[in-house]
Amino acid sequence: MELGTILVHLDHSERCLARVGLAVRLARARGWHVVGLIPTGLRDGAIAPDAHPMRSPEFIGASADYLRLRADATAHLFKQIVRDSGQVSHEARLVDGGSADALIDHGHASDLIVVGQVDQARSDHDKTADATPRDLPGQAMLHSGRPVLVVPCAGHFEEVGRKVMVAWDGTREAAMALRDSLPLLDPAARVMLISMRNERDAPDPRRLCVPETLAWLRRHGIDAQAEERVTALCITETLRVCAAHFGADLVVMGGFGHTRFREAMLGGTTREMLARAKLPVLISH
Incomplete structure (x- = not known):
């Protein structure tokens, strides 16, 4: 049985590079395609007004622009990492919505999902729109119908499978x-x-x-x-x-x-x- 597509979840954490690197090395060694999935944190292309009831429309619009620009920067970095690693088929996929829903929906059209282990030391007060849900690996496992490769929040992993x-x-x-x-x-x-x-x-x-x-x-x-x-x-x-x-x-x-x-x-x-x-x-x- 051969895989064809690896879906790797991208966020803005320092550990994102570790799982991208592992996913790319797996793909390069086996001739697979890598999709870098970047959830923007937006809903239908915008931040809902009731998400910030005390904020002005101008603030909400600026926040939405910020999230889009940050997702674009993440996509650019992903493509640069893949290009630097050698000849690997790849694409960066920006999607509106939260991490869990995006990963599950796009996971259905992949063969392997790569996610990061959520740092348990992260503050429970980290409630920003783009914060990776603590149960993201579990959500992906339960709902995607695909195997999930969970990369720890610390350590370097050059390869797996030996x-x-x-x-x-x-x-x-x-x-x-x-x-x-x-x-x-x-x-x-x-x-x-x-x-x-x-x-x-x-x-x-x-x-x-x-x-x-x-x-x-x-x-x-x-x-x-x-x-x-x-x-x-x-x-x-x-x-x-x-x-x-x-x-x-x-x-x-x-x-x-x-x-x-x-x-x-x-x-x-x-x-x-x-x-x-x-x-x-x-x-x-």
């Missing part, structure tokens, strides 16, 4: 994530399936189908192994320890959650991994 750790629990979501990861794997990739259970729980090898899954990966030409961890730690902490021990450059996992009034209500492990992962995470729902 040493891959898969959080394997035999569920539909884990199977989808593993399948979705195949186009990202290096031809010489090493893959480790990690299954975990609490020390109080009995093993259930029939449900996990680990030998069958390893055989399936090997038929794809992938060097794959598996380990079971019996632990008293929480799953998120165990995943982090296992990834560090394996030297992984990518974690692959299924995502769990549902929505309530458009808010992403994520499962505990999914929420913790999206918020605190130190490595890029590919997640599918």
Whole structure:
């Protein structure tokens, strides 16, 4: 299975360059097309008057012009980065609206979505029109129908797909994530399936189908192994320890959650991994 289009979310944060760089390197190595998506923060091309009820029409108009100019500058920077990186098919796409809706809508016409992990240290008072929603990765995962690659808010990631750790629990979501990861794997990739259970729980090898899954990966030409961890730690902490021990450059996992009034209500492990992962995470729902 081959990908064709990577959609990378662009904002005005310092970490935007890190995820653009990773998306471009993935595209260049595999011959894919990169779309840089720049939500303006505007609604239907303008700031609604009731968004600033105490402000004058002149202030609102100037704010809208500012948001457009800033989006144009971001698009220019994106195109410059891609051109400097070599021959990569690309486009910058400016869209009105907020980040979540734009990413979901345009994600439907892509094969992989790349977003940044939201810095948990960011102030809760950061309510500016362009502030990336804290639940943007979760929203994209739940609503886009596409795999989402979440790039951490700190660290440098030159490449992904050489040493891959898969959080394997035999569920539909884990199977989808593993399948979705195949186009990202290096031809010489090493893959480790990690299954975990609490020390109080009995093993259930029939449900996990680990030998069958390893055989399936090997038929794809992938060097794959598996380990079971019996632990008293929480799953998120165990995943982090296992990834560090394996030297992984990518974690692959299924995502769990549902929505309530458009808010992403994520499962505990999914929420913790999206918020605190130190490595890029590919997640599918």
